Amino acid sequence: xxxDVYTIFPRIFQSPLEEGLLGKAIRRGLVEVRxxxxxxxxxxxxxxxxxxxxxxxxxxxxxxxxxxxAVTRTLGYRLEELERLKREVSVIMLTPRGERLTQxxxxxxxxxxxxxxxxxxxxxxxxxxxxHLCTEALxxxxxxxxxxxxxxxxxxxxxxxxxxxVVGNLESLREESFSGGLLEYPQYTxxxxxxxxxxxxxxxxxxxxxVEKWRRRMALExxxxxxxELLNEGDKGEGx
Numbered sequence: 001x002x003x004d005v006y007t008i009f010p011r012i013f014q015s016p017l018e019e020g021l022l023g024k025a026i027r028r029g030l031v032e033v034r035x036x037x038x039x040x041x042x043x044x045x046x047x048x049x050x051x052x053x054x055x056x057x058x059x060x061x062x063x064x065x066x067x068x069x070a071v072t073r074t075l076g077y078r079l080e081e082l083e084r085l086k087r088e089v090s091v092i093m094l095t096p097r098g099e100r101l102t103q104x105x106x107x108x109x110x111x112x113x114x115x116x117x118x119x120x121x122x123x124x125x126x127x128x129x130x131x132h133l134c135t136e137a138l139x140x141x142x143x144x145x146x147x148x149x150x151x152x153x154x155x156x157x158x159x160x161x162x163x164x165x166v167v168g169n170l171e172s173l174r175e176e177s178f179s180g181g182l183l184e185y186p187q188y189t190x191x192x193x194x195x196x197x198x199x200x201x202x203x204x205x206x207x208x209x210x211v212e213k214w215r216r217r218m219a220l221e222x223x224x225x226x227x228x229e230l231l232n233e234g235d236k237g238e239g240x
Contacts, residue, residue, distance in 0.1 A: 001159070002113070004075065182230065
């Protein structure tokens with residue numbers, strides 16, 4: 001998979017793309033991540049990427065020209081080929097106005113071959129970028145960040161770990177939070193007792209059937225407590 005990222009703060013990505021599973025996946029060639037500085041495609045001596053909003057209001061808005069130029073030129077398309085570009089590349093604007101990211105959406109993105117992530121700043125990006133350059137818009141949650149860079153990193157991390165060969169134990173992917181519609185069950189490791197706090201006896205029993213029942217029950221209880229909206233009518237669990 002190839003992921004292109006468009007930002008005015010490219011250095012934000014340096015360390016995260018070098019560490020952990022993500023860094024290993026990049027070094028092994030399982031995913032290719034390219035970071036592009038939108039300012040490099042802004043016209044004029046001062047490389048201006050923002051301007052005051054039409055109609056008035058606070059803050060500044062990112063101009064359309066540098067974004068269109070950055071995406072088309074780095075991906076090898078002409079401005080007259082926008083429709084072909086959008087057929088061949090998933091061009092995604094990161095914005096609180098977008099579709100909320102879910103694990104199901106992450107899995108869908110991981111099945112694609114080429115993503116282009118556009119990171120907004122200031123009060124946002126000129127709407128013509130979303131209307132005529134992007135294929136979709138995504139939000140990582142119902143809150144506001146200073147820009148789309150950390151949202152892009154979340155998407156890159158979440159998508160990359162689903163790619164073949166990135167996570168060694170595939171079973172761990174199947175048991176993670178959201179993968180089965182529930183939050184993950186609690187996890188414990190040695191020592192079996194610490195400061196008087198003991199690991200649940202069932203986990204020490206060696207009875208795999210009982211362990212699975214306990215994990216299922218705990219996942220349901222935690223999901224009911226923390227994210228009840230995840231539970232559908234057909235999955236009420238033990239006890240109804």
